[in-house]
Amino acid sequence: MVNLSAMEKESQTMSFQPSYANQNSSPDKRIFDTRVNLCGLTLDNPVIPASGTFGYGQEFAKLYDINILGSISFKGTTPNERFGNPLPRIAECPQGMLNSVGLQNPGVEVVTARELPELAKIYSKPVIANISGFSIEDYVTCAKAMDKENQVGIIEVNISCPNVHNGGMAFGTSAREAAEVTEAVMSVTSKPVFMKLSPNVTDVAGIAKACEDAGAAGISLINTLLGMRIDINRRKPVLANKMGGFSGPAIFPVALRMVYQVSQAVDIPIIGMGGVSSADDVIEMMMAGATAVQIGAANLVNPYICKEIIEELPEKMKALGIQNINEIIGVIE
Numbered sequence: 001m002v003n004l005s006a007m008e009k010e011s012q013t014m015s016f017q018p019s020y021a022n023q024n025s026s027p028d029k030r031i032f033d034t035r036v037n038l039c040g041l042t043l044d045n046p047v048i049p050a051s052g053t054f055g056y057g058q059e060f061a062k063l064y065d066i067n068i069l070g071s072i073s074f075k076g077t078t079p080n081e082r083f084g085n086p087l088p089r090i091a092e093c094p095q096g097m098l099n100s101v102g103l104q105n106p107g108v109e110v111v112t113a114r115e116l117p118e119l120a121k122i123y124s125k126p127v128i129a130n131i132s133g134f135s136i137e138d139y140v141t142c143a144k145a146m147d148k149e150n151q152v153g154i155i156e157v158n159i160s161c162p163n164v165h166n167g168g169m170a171f172g173t174s175a176r177e178a179a180e181v182t183e184a185v186m187s188v189t190s191k192p193v194f195m196k197l198s199p200n201v202t203d204v205a206g207i208a209k210a211c212e213d214a215g216a217a218g219i220s221l222i223n224t225l226l227g228m229r230i231d232i233n234r235r236k237p238v239l240a241n242k243m244g245g246f247s248g249p250a251i252f253p254v255a256l257r258m259v260y261q262v263s264q265a266v267d268i269p270i271i272g273m274g275g276v277s278s279a280d281d282v283i284e285m286m287m288a289g290a291t292a293v294q295i296g297a298a299n300l301v302n303p304y305i306c307k308e309i310i311e312e313l314p315e316k317m318k319a320l321g322i323q324n325i326n327e328i329i330g331v332i333e
């Protein structure tokens with residue numbers, strides 16, 4: 001797991017040359033078009049760091065020019081400040097990690113007054129505002145605030161967190177409630193709304209379809225899978241919260257299957273994520289039906305991963321005979 005202060009030290013000692021600066025002048029790479037379109041928003045490439053694994057970009061901007069990214073989905077915002085869950089809230093697992101961070105964030109007022117202006121200084125493209133809540137009113141409060149932000153190109157609504165009004169179930173586990181949140185958010189913003197779905201369901205395609213029918217502009221999936229580890233010496237759960245969200249390379253086949261199922265059920269664009277850690281994974285996710293791809297846990301293992309994938313994509317496209325990356329979106333029947 002990466003330690004951000006260690007990352008800062010590393011960035012001071014490394015003499016790293018940004019090879020992407022030459023991307024457009026390289027004759028080989030120039031002919032491979034990596035641009036994708038998300039609801040009218042043109043991204044230079046489909047690679048987006050996933051919410052909660054890239055903060056507001058500041059630590060990563062010390063390591064490389066983050067303007068190469070297609071976009072950024074910043075940390076989930078709630079109406080009020082949240083300190084998150086008690087420690088320990090991270091458990092490493094083979095090929096993945098469990099987290100129970102618990103939506104730690106400074107609250108929507110501070111995000112819009114402090115974090116977004118700071119982000120605008122280091123990143124000049126439209127960003128994705130990930131919002132969370134424990135009631136429909138929470139989502140509406142955050143969506144209204146994000147609607148006023150010029151740099152926010154898309155609102156991504158995380159409906160995988162508990163709904164306190166309904167016995168602790170997540171909005172994302174019921175098609176009816178997912179549609180209700182979609183409608184409520186849509187009614188207060190003119191920006192494209194992407195509903196971010198939970199994988200902890202039996203019929204992800206049905207929930208995606210309910211969101212589309214309620215007016216969603218797109219679907220993001222997947223969030224983390226509910227998991228648990230036990231410390232056998234202490235005879236206690238590793239996480240203070242007992243359970244947490246499992247993410248990282250181990251979940252890639254599950255995420256890919258769900259992206260494929262949803263792409264068969266809806267006509268709106270999909271942002272695919274879950275275990276993506278290479279350019280090959282990005283291409284596979286797009287072949288399953290994703291228009292853009294988010295990278296989460298892999299940023300915590302290798303903070304350069306998004307940059308490396310963006311640089312590798314044109315070579316992979318060349319090797320696979322892909323001129324325009326849009327050719328491969330949903331090529332699987």
Ligand SMILES: Cc1cc2nc3c(=O)[nH]c(=O)nc-3n(C[C@H](O)[C@H](O)[C@H](O)COP(=O)(O)O)c2cc1C
Binds near residue numbers: 076077196275296297
């Ligand atoms: C430490 C951590 C924090 C996260 N925080 C959020 C969040 O605030 N909002 C959200 O929608 N998803 C959050 N996620 C989920 C990721 O955005 C992503 O959907 C999930 O981790 C699957 O992708 P991955 O396997 O590439 O990590 C978080 C994930 C991790 C690992």
